[in-house]
Structure formats: C-alpha cells, structure tokens
Amino acid sequence: MTQIFDEDIRAEFSRNYPEIPHRLRHNLRDHPLLTLEALAKLGESLPAASIEYNKGDLPTGVDPNSDIANGLSIGDTIRHVDTCRSWAVLKNIEQVPEYRALLLDLLGELKPFIEAKTGAMLMPQGFIFVSSPEAVTPYHFDPEHNILLQLKGSKTMTQFPAGDPVYAPDETHEGYHTGGHRNLVWRDELAKGATDWSLQPGVAVFVPVMAPHHVKVGPEPSISLSITWRSDWSYAEADARAFNSILRKSGMHPRAPGRYPAQNTAKAYAWRVIRKLKGTG
Template structure:
C-alpha cells in the first residue's frame, strides 16, 4: 500500500496471512492476540501525535492523571498540563491521554481506512457492512492505568511502543456489567464501570508489546495497565448492523424498565436483536415527531 496522501503505510500488509486467519476464526466474539507490522510509522511518533492534538477539537481530546485505581467514579481529574506538552513529555508527565476520531485529519483517515481495508473481507463475512470506522490513539506514561470500562465498537488495539496488559472480561455477562449499566450507557451515561476486587479472578490478561495487537469484542469490559516505559497504542474500530441493533435493544430495555417491567437482556452475536431495535427506533421517531 503506497502513496496515500503522500506517505507510505508499509511495504507489505500490516496484518499478515496468519493474523488474518486468526482474526477470521475469532471475530467477533473471541478476544485474540494478532501480530502486526506497523512499527515506527511517521504519523505515530510523539511529535506527530502532539501536532495532531493541536489540530483536533477539544471534544476529540481526553487526558488525565495516569496513577489511577482500576475503578473510578466518573471522569478522572485533569492534570493541569496542556495536551501537547503531555504527549511530548509522556515519559515523565504521569498521564494518560487519548486522541479520538483521528480520522478527522486526512492523513490519519487514510491510515485508518487502509488498516481496516486489510480485514474488510473477514469482517463483512461475519457481521455485514463495516460501518462508522473510527481511530483512537492512546499515549500513556509508565505504569498508567486505564480504569475498568466498556466500549460500543468492534476494536483492535495495536501496540506501537512500550508494553501494556489489557485484562478483558466476558461481554454480555451481567456479573461484570449489569444490564442497567448497559441501558444507562446507551442512553448517554458514562462508560466507566464499577470495579470490585472479586471480579479480578474472572479476567483474562492479554500482554502486548510492539508488533502485537488484541481484539476486543463489543462491550467487553476491560481495564489496562501500562508497563514500566511510556506507551503508544492505536485503536482501529468500526460498527456493524449487529452492534447498532444491540445498542438500540438496550435502549428499548431501558424504556421498558422505566415502565416497571423486567426485560430480558439482548442476545450476543449472532442473535440479531432486531425486534427490540425496531421497537426502540419506532418509539424514538414518534417522540421526535410529537
């Protein structure tokens, strides 16, 4: 892949044949570590990322202290250091930062689409059209913690510099994220989850360093602990009709629960959740029309 907006992504595919076979077998529900070949890309150096942060809108930037517990109550407090200095001095700033929706910049959009394009066939064979591709870059100080949370996208986290351990928990299991928490999140609530120490024994730890990536199923609870040196990771994400239906079914369950009912949780893939999703979409249209 050459020549996208004037730079070379790589001389060969980022995901080799073995990684694609492993991904196809695991996607969308089984976490798996994959090998990748995206080392030392010029768009993903600290200086390039600091420059990107200076161009992104404030809504696309989140950063805070890195010395956090596994569970937090709401958004952590800011550090008082600007985002560009935070990134350039990440080795000593004791911080965690994320640049969201990097596809807002044309060069990063080209990189994101090229990476996802390598896996499009495997993705669409399972969950249909690849929808809403988005990219996120995480820059973390030594030993920084990303607290326990979940995300609504299909996700592959590529480790580029440093090492980290992502501990994942089964998606869709109310022991790790109650149904009411899912409903609240899909109705606009926070993604942070309540951590209890007794959950630890049920997690699966995935240790990744440069050249390794881990797939994260939709809404799989997880937390991340950085290693002893600073870290850069790239998260490439997408949605599917299935993931949107699951989200809307959760919203409909919230409506039913507010009416005093006790609805069953949506099913995990390959169940479609189409009935509840259509009910919520119809209800939402009627509210907007009234």
C-alpha cells in the first residue's frame, strides 16, 4: 500500500503526541474498501453491537435517553446517505480481516513514534463514519488515542481541552468509566474554549484521550475513518477515574488523575484489585 503519512507528517505527529491536537495530511484516497457500497455491505455484515446510526439533524447536546432513530436499516442509511439526513458509525472494523489489515498498515506507520512515548500500542481499533450533509455528532469524549482521517466531503471537528473539568466534569468522567454514557452536557458558554479543525479529503486531526468534541458535516455527504489505540497510560487514567468514583460515593473529593506523563498507578491498581475481588476483571 502507498505510504499514507509522509515523513514530515510522521515527524510532526511525533512532536505532538500524545497530548497536543494537531492537523495531519494523509494519502488515503479512493480505497476500494471505503466506497459507499463496500461500507454498506460491511455494515450489513457486522453484529448489531458494532453499528450505530441515527438522525443526523441533531443539536450539539443530546440526552442519551432520547429517541434519535432514523427508521432505516444500516445498509439503506449508508446507500442513501446523500438524502436520508442521518449519521452512521461502523465500529471495530478490525473484526473483518481486510479492514484489520488496512488499520494495522495505517497504524504501523506511526507505531514507532507511539511506543516511544506511551509504550506498547494496545487495542488497535477502527471506526468508519458515514454522514449526510450537515449531520451533527453531538458533544462527547472517547477513551482512545485517535486520528480522524477525512476521506470524502468535509466536516468541522470542534475540540476542547482534554482533562479540563470546565468542559467535562470529573463526575462525568467517573460515571463514564463505571458504565455511563460518553455524551456530555452542552452549554453555549463552553464555545469560547473551542478549537475548530476543518477537515477535507486528505486531511486528518489527532484527538487526545478524552478530549471533548462535537462534529458538523459540510454541504456534501462525508466519509471519515477513525484509527484508534490504547496505551498503559490511557488505561491507568481510566481506572483511576473509576476508583475516584468510589471515593466520591464515600463522601470524599478526590483529585483528578494527572494527564500524561503522570502514571496514576496507585489508584489504577486499587481499582483493578476491587474489580478482581468483584469478579468483573
């Protein structure tokens, strides 16, 4: 496969990873696995737990309990994405051998720079987003290190500082890491802290772990590929958040885990012991 990230882009990634969001150029164009028909067939082949799709004409903030179904099948949603006013994501594409190979090829170009900073590249996963014109992905965060590559159409990712409780309160982090939803509560006053990343085909953006963001698609249908991975650091941060939820329920006011390069070892270990005693880990 043609090299997707040029040498200067890999150097830029190395300078900024893992905490500084930045734009990257990429050379992933017109791949046969990433056409609308190929993606429709992929969506139809994946288990139900690996697909999510709904109306795309949504506000920035959405109640996780609201009904946002679009009334179509995943295949029809993707095939008619230009008119159905919807948003779809195909999760864990690495379940399919051809897509796993594509994902590992892409991450393989960055792996030496990743592992030099955060250790072993763990849990490589891929997510493909297919969106109608003007579709909105509501305000949320994700636990992975993430690069979002724009393939077709355009979108704007509006991103906020990771780890800042103004944009995602500690209690929300703790709830997410103990089984809660990833969607965040939006308030218009948060907009002053935003950085907008404009994405067109051939452009990507790096998203640090748990950096809040929302996305708005441009005037044409959009296809994006998210390549993600975890690290020992990201798992320790997540487990420390979960342990803090126990402390908070006990009436304490725990300090938030440190961002990279803090290791958060003690709280992470304590949570893993509790989980093991409960038989859930």
